[in-house]
Amino acid sequence: MLQIWALAGIGEISPGTDLVEVIADAAGDTLRDGDIVVVTSKIVSKAEGRILRADDREDAITRETVRLVASRTSPAGHVTRIVENRLGIVAAAAGVDASNTPEGTVLLLPEDPDASARAIASGLRLATGAHVGVLITDTLGRAWREGQTDHAIGAAGVHVFEDLRGTTDAEGRPLVVTLPCVADELAAATDLVKGKAARLPVAIVRGRADLVGDLDLPGARSIVRPAERDMFALGSDEAYAAGFAAGRATADSAAESAD
Amino acid sequence: MLQIWALAGIGEISPGTDLVEVIADAAGDTLRDGDIVVVTSKIVSKAEGRILRADDREDAITRETVRLVASRTSPAGHVTRIVENRLGIVAAAAGVDASNTPEGTVLLLPEDPDASARAIASGLRLATGAHVGVLITDTLGRAWREGQTDHAIGAAGVHVFEDLRGTTDAEGRPLVVTLPCVADELAAATDLVKGKAARLPVAIVRGRADLVGDLDLPGARSIVRPAERDMFALGSDEAYAAGFAAGRATADSAAESAD
Numbered sequence: 422m423l424q425i426w427a428l429a430g431i432g433e434i435s436p437g438t439d440l441v442e443v444i445a446d447a448a449g450d451t452l453r454d455g456d457i458v459v460v461t462s463k464i465v466s467k468a469e470g471r472i473l474r475a476d477d478r479e480d481a482i483t484r485e486t487v488r489l490v491a492s493r494t495s496p497a498g499h500v501t502r503i504v505e506n507r508l509g510i511v512a513a514a515a516g517v518d519a520s521n522t523p524e525g526t527v528l529l530l531p532e533d534p535d536a537s538a539r540a541i542a543s544g545l546r547l548a549t550g551a552h553v554g555v556l557i558t559d560t561l562g563r564a565w566r567e568g569q570t571d572h573a574i575g576a577a578g579v580h581v582f583e584d585l586r587g588t589t590d591a592e593g594r595p596l597v598v599t600l601p602c603v604a605d606e607l608a609a610a611t612d613l614v615k616g617k618a619a620r621l622p623v624a625i626v627r628g629r630a631d632l633v634g635d636l637d638l639p640g641a642r643s644i645v646r647p648a649e650r651d652m653f654a655l656g657s658d659e660a661y662a663a664g665f666a667a668g669r670a671t672a673d674s675a676a677e678s679a680d
Numbered sequence: 681m682l683q684i685w686a687l688a689g690i691g692e693i694s695p696g697t698d699l700v701e702v703i704a705d706a707a708g709d710t711l712r713d714g715d716i717v718v719v720t721s722k723i724v725s726k727a728e729g730r731i732l733r734a735d736d737r738e739d740a741i742t743r744e745t746v747r748l749v750a751s752r753t754s755p756a757g758h759v760t761r762i763v764e765n766r767l768g769i770v771a772a773a774a775g776v777d778a779s780n781t782p783e784g785t786v787l788l789l790p791e792d793p794d795a796s797a798r799a800i801a802s803g804l805r806l807a808t809g810a811h812v813g814v815l816i817t818d819t820l821g822r823a824w825r826e827g828q829t830d831h832a833i834g835a836a837g838v839h840v841f842e843d844l845r846g847t848t849d850a851e852g853r854p855l856v857v858t859l860p861c862v863a864d865e866l867a868a869a870t871d872l873v874k875g876k877a878a879r880l881p882v883a884i885v886r887g888r889a890d891l892v893g894d895l896d897l898p899g900a901r902s903i904v905r906p907a908e909r910d911m912f913a914l915g916s917d918e919a920y921a922a923g924f925a926a927g928r929a930t931a932d933s934a935a936e937s938a939d
Contacts, residue, residue, distance in 0.1 A: 422683060422684070422685045422873075423682075423683070423684040423685065423869070423872055423873050424681060424682070424683055424684075425681070425682040425683075425684070425869075425887075426681045426682065491911040491912070493911055503911060510824075511823070511824040520858070560858065560860070563822065563823070563861075564770070564822070564823040564824075564910065564911070564912035565769075565770040565823075565904070565905055565910055565912065566831070566861065566864070566903050566904065566905055567841070567859065567861065567902070567903055567904070567905050568841050568859040568860060568861030568864070568903065569858060569859060569860055569861065570860065570861050570864050570865050570868070571865070572825070582826070582827050599779070599819065599828060600826065600827040600828060601819075601827060601828055601829065601871060602825065602826065602827030602828065602829050603872065605825070605827075605829050605868065606829050606830070606868040606869065606871050606872050607872065609829070609864065609865040609868035609869060610682070610684075610865065610868060610869030610872065612860060612865050613682055613862065613865050613866065613869065613887075613888055614681075614682050614887075628684075628872075628873070629872055643826070644825050644826055644827065645824070645825065645826070646824055646825055646826045651823065651824055651916075652750040652752055652762060652823075652915040652916065652917070653750070653823035653824065653912045653915060653916060654916050655916040655919075655920075656911040656912060656916075657910075657911065657912060657913050657914040657915075657916075657919040658911070658919070659919075660914075660916040660917070660918075660919035660920040660923065661914075661919040661920065661922055661923035661926075662923060663920055663923065664919065664920035664921060664922065664923025664924035664925075664926075664927065665923035665924065665926055665927035665930075666923075666927060667920075667923075667924055667927065668923065668924035668925060668926065668927025668928035668929075668930075668931070669927035669928065669930060669931045670927075671924075671927075671928060671931075672927070672928045672930075672931030672932055672935070673931055676931070676935045
């Protein structure tokens with residue numbers, strides 16, 4: 422049995438708020454060994470002071486962007502930019518967020534979400550005595566599917582993948598191909614209790630203590646597939662345009678050689 | 681509080697097995713109004729007799745494929761084909777599955793997973809008296825992120841998206857952009873209790889009765905983004921190659937005109 426609930430009583434988070442203290446207070450004495458504490462990145466960003474004036478939003482997106490992956494202009498003229506941000510995460514607007522933030526401001530993602538998760542996990546283990554894991558989540562769109570789901574962008578003390586290599590299926594054959602990304606599944610599961618409109622940014626998952634481990638387990642950075650190994654590293658239109666230009670240039674230079 | 685558990689006692693499923701009866705028996709009198717029953721597509725495929733001999737696997741993939749999205753050959757010569765299958769779902773090997781199936785066989789996805797979900801939901805509502813929703817899931821890889829997570833490929837009596845349009849964030853501003861795909865989040869959540877190696881293909885989610893509704897709600901087909909609206913409808917290499925050929929042809933025809 423998996424139990425998932427949101428912590429009530431997480432108040433307003435401001436730059437400098439001690440998240441360990443806030444979460445430990447809200448949890449009271451409920452945290453147990455093997456619980457996984459799942460924290461919305463928004464409050465981590467706020468506590469870390471990753472707040473900018475809203476009129477710097479386009480600048481902020483540009484600064485957070487490592488590489489433009491795809492962009493599309495709607496008939497109404499609205500431009501969607503899908504980019505790889507400095508964390509390697511492919512996201513709309515580089516993860517720069519203007520919802521649920523104080524009027525006139527935008528939020529950047531935490532500087533290093535795996536480090537943030539380690540600090541929270543280490544602090545909570547000390548403060549509560551419970552051997553917990555921590556995930557930090559963000560809401561991301563997906564290729565090929567409408568809507569968004571929550572994903573893990575930071576992790577500490579939790580296995581982000583369930584390693585089934587070496588195990589066998591019910592027929593006794595090795596399960597070699599499958600690598601369930603349990604961190605993303607946990608992130609998605611907790612979005613069902615955190616909600617978007619409510620101020621419930623922290624949830625607890627109880628029932629998968631087997632996934633909780635040392636603080637030096639690989640973080641959520643290990644979920645990110647490097648662009649050079651990704652079949653969708655560039656949007657279809659962008660890749661087509663690059664190919665078109667290259668094809669044209671090749672033909673032109675062949676024509677020049679023939680002259 | 682969300683509670684998620686796998687049903688014990690689901691035995692071997694064969695062509696013709698009555699899934700409603702099997703699930704109702706395994707659930708006993710535990711199902712309540714508002715529960716969501718999440719079923720792995722594998723057992724739906726088996727019950728529906730979607731089994732082929734393994735030596736027809738490549739044929740089966742080709743037959744299930746509507747469009748090649750991307751392919752890549754590993755250094756060892758293994759070819760991965762990402763395709764759009766007849767359900768519109770972008771998946772490796774068109775969803776043709778050779779794990780957890782009887783030796784020498786492969787499984788196709790259910791013919792119409794939304795219809796399968798409706799039949800199971802309607803049957804369970806009749807058999808148990810509980811007003812439940814049903815999801816059918818498959819394990820899918822993702823662009824940009826390593827590993828797989830479970831997704832909803834069939835749905836009945838469940839809202840697949842949580843419609844937040846018209847609602848506001850904690851600051852009172854409209855949440856216009858966000859469309860959480862709760863069906864995929866429920867699918868991912870239940871993978872945490874179903875496991876891949878165990879024979880636990882059915883899980884129950886209790887605590888989101890607000891997502892359960894009429895059997896004629898839009899199915900999981902509505903999660904699939906049509907290729908013409910998708911920025912990643914074609915793999916980067918494939919789009920580049922198509923662009924290259926077109927650019928070259930344009931330059932060639934320009935050179936011919938100049939001759």
